[in-house]
Amino acid sequence: MKVTGTVKWFNPEKGYGFVKQENGNKENKNKDMGSLTVKNLTNHYYDVKAGMINNIYPKAEAEKLIHNLNKKEENKSSKTYLLKFNGDIQAKEVDSLKKEITAILSVANNGDNVVLMLESPGGTVNGYGLATSELERLTARGLHLTVLVDRVAASGGYMMAVVADRIIAAPFAIVGSIGVLTEIPNFNELMEKNGIKYEQITS
Secondary structure, eight states: OOOOEEEEEEOTTTOOOOEEEOOOOGGGTTSOOOOEEEEEOHHHHHHHHHHHHHHHSOHHHHHHHHHHHHHHHHTOOOOEEEEEEEOOTTOTTHHHHHHHHHHHHTTOOTTOEEEEEEEEOOOOHHHHHHHHHHHHHHHHTTOEEEEEEEEEEETHHHHHHTTSSEEEEOTTOEEEOOOOOOOOOOOHHHHHHTTOOOOOOOO
């Protein structure tokens, strides 16, 4: 089965893009689901930036700024890849994340940047543990990882975030609280009262 989706990259001075896997049709679940395609979103956001310069500054100054912008971009060698992870209790997006990271690692160079837009209240230990280890593949390859949190990255979500080189959070975002909660009833007094004992057998 092939991955259906898009991989999009950008130069940080020009704009941004994203890497996102798309779901295939239900009828084609057991068939070839397409291929992984690469698109560059840089030009669109560069045009937006140039358009703003042309509308804000006088013509002569705008031409100078755009010329300097082009010259600056010619000297840029690193790329930045943007990922999105909206986590639920089961961390269902971890499979998509794994494929997206594999796609990035197949083309990225040492020193490139990865930005992860993360939103998750946490969930299963094994699911978020796997997601965290996938992010560590990026840093192990020498890529710079930044995590952006708009609203919440708690518990397992925060576990993913802490492997990054830096975390950037909105002023009122909920960030933190790695931990596990469990409740176990204690029947010890009830068992003693009714003369119930137990034996432990190991092998």
